[in-house]
Amino acid sequence: MTGSGRGKWYRLGTKPCLEDYPRLAIKDLKDMGIFEKPMSGALTWGDKQHPWLSVRFTSTLASLSISSRKLGLFEPQFIDIDKTHCNFGGYRMWFICPDCNKRCAFIYSMGHQFLCRACHGVGYRSQRMTSSQRRYSKLNKLEQRLFEKRGDIRVKPKGMHWRTFAELHKVYLQLSK
Ligand SMILES: [Zn+2]
Numbered sequence: 001m002t003g004s005g006r007g008k009w010y011r012l013g014t015k016p017c018l019e020d021y022p023r024l025a026i027k028d029l030k031d032m033g034i035f036e037k038p039m040s041g042a043l044t045w046g047d048k049q050h051p052w053l054s055v056r057f058t059s060t061l062a063s064l065s066i067s068s069r070k071l072g073l074f075e076p077q078f079i080d081i082d083k084t085h086c087n088f089g090g091y092r093m094w095f096i097c098p099d100c101n102k103r104c105a106f107i108y109s110m111g112h113q114f115l116c117r118a119c120h121g122v123g124y125r126s127q128r129m130t131s132s133q134r135r136y137s138k139l140n141k142l143e144q145r146l147f148e149k150r151g152d153i154r155v156k157p158k159g160m161h162w163r164t165f166a167e168l169h170k171v172y173l174q175l176s177k
Contacts, residue, residue, distance in 0.1 A: 021108045021109055021110050021120075022045050022053055022055075022071070022108065022109045023106055023107070023108050023109075024043070024095070024106065024107050024108075024114060025105065025106050026081075026093050026094055026095050026104075026105050026106070027093075027105065029059075029064070029093075030093045034057070034059040034064075035059055035061055035062075035064075035081060035093065036061075037061075038058070038059060038060050038061070039057075039058070039059050040056070040057060040058040040059070041056075041057060042054045042055065042056055042057070043055050043057055043066075053068070053070060053071070054068070054070075055067065055068035055070075055071065055073070056068065056076075058076070061081075062080065062081050062082075063078055063079065063080050063081055064078075064079045064081060064095075065077065065078045065079070066079070066114060068109075071109055071111065071112050072111065072112040073109075073112050073113065077098065077113055077114060078098070079095055079096065079098055079107065079114060080095075080096035080098075081093055081094065081095065081096070082094045082095075082096050082103055084103075095107050095114075095116070097115055097116035097118075097119055098113065098114070098115060099113075099115045099116070099119040100115075100116065100118065100119050102116060102118075104116040104117070108120055135175055138175060139172070139175045139176055142168060142171065142172045142175065143172070145157075145168065146165065146168050146169060146172055
């Protein structure tokens with residue numbers, strides 16, 4: 001990724017970023033109910049009709065196994081699931097990272113195995129950006145959220161409340177100063 005600021009070009013680090021890799025969130029899987037009874041199926045990333053990645057999964061009450069030819073995971077990878085009870089009732093679920101055995105809420109695949117972020121040894125993009133890069137990236141994201149393209153003009157996205165739009169637009173103007 002490259003960007004320009006006042007004619008000066010800078011390059012972000014060449015280290016990969018987690019945002020670039022498939023991620024599994026334990027919360028999403030819990031919400032799908034796949035740890036309530038053993039299940040199998042496919043998890044997909046990207047567009048519903050044209051996902052860019054799908055992996056097969058089988059769950060039990062306390063583990064998940066994943067395989068994906070595309071990721072080079074031909075043999076299923078087994079990931080243990082842990083439960084901790086919350087102070088106010090209910091419970092939280094965690095992946096047990098297959099490498100370091102620590103609890104984690106997310107696991108990422110970099111090429112093949114799903115591991116926690118510490119085991120992959122990479123950071124989030126925002127942590128490696130300078131403040132002006134961060135501002136630029138924030139502005140970009142806001143721009144995508146705020147405007148819908150209709151022909152040559154940009155309009156408020158359908159379904160967004162005017163109040164939300166006005167608030168976000170204020171932030172947008174402040175950032176773009
Ligand atoms: Zn780990």
